[in-house]
Amino acid sequence: MKLITTLLFCLGSLLAYSQDTIYLKVHFLYGSKPLKAYKESEPKWFGGVLGGHVGIESDSNDILNFLPSGEFHLFSKQDERNSRFALHTEDNFYAMFGSDPDSVKRTIIYIPISALQKQKFDSIATVYLNQTPYDYAFFGMRCGAAAYDVLGQLGILTEYDYQKTYRKIFYPKKLRKPLLEKAKQNDWTIEKHAGSISRKWEKD
Structure with a gap:
């Protein structure tokens, strides 16, 4: 009887653990260009x-990602933020281009x-969707740096200020490589x- 009770307890704990496991899915769409043909x-x-x-999905089939909005800026303008965070389904995210x-x-x-961490991610997403925290600029925050910003706040990666973040994560591969490691x-x-096979794809 004691053995049965122990086994039931272990099984219950295992089921509870599997039900409680939460994942963030970081989606990377690779850069590419058409082959000559x-x-x-x-x-x-x-x-x-x-x-x-690059974008981040929790458990809703919606991928949070950072995009330009309006005139594209070469340098960041904090008083004129031409940017937005948006949610896309997986199909829409990968059809972006x-x-x-x-x-x-x-x-x-x-x-x-x-x-x-899930609760904090949801809170960050709500705030960022309501009001963009930074401009989208070539020399500034873009999709890779924005994804790093969120992961840093969750303690998954080392958190930096915005300036250091966009300098380290200039394009998505700069995030993908350390995250894959x-x-x-x-x-x-x-x-x-x-x-x-009709396109030349970025490599890891």
Whole structure:
């Protein structure tokens, strides 16, 4: 009887743990450009091979991501923030640059987080969706730096001020590389999808 009770307790604990596991999914859309043979049929993307996009999903099938809005600034203007945070479904996120979402190269990193981190992420998302915290600029915060900002506030990555963040994370690959290393060290799930053969894709 004691053995049965112990086994039931262990099973219950295991089920509770599996139900309580929460993940953030960091979505990386790789930069690319059409191959010469497909220049007429494939769209050009902003940023080309060094472009791409990144966003963060919690448990709602909505991906939080940072975008320009209005005139594109070369340098950041805090009194004229031409930027916005937005939520996109997975298909809309990967169709951001006009390609079929099933044809693009992507990596998704699953990061296990606590209930407290989930609550903080939801709070950050609500605040950022209501009022953008910074301008979108070439020499300033863009999608990679903005994703790093959120992950830093959650304690997943080292937190920096905005200026240091955008200098370190100039484009998405600068975030993807250390996050992939951290994922391998911590045995986090990494999901990869190859892109279509009609485009030249950014490499890790």
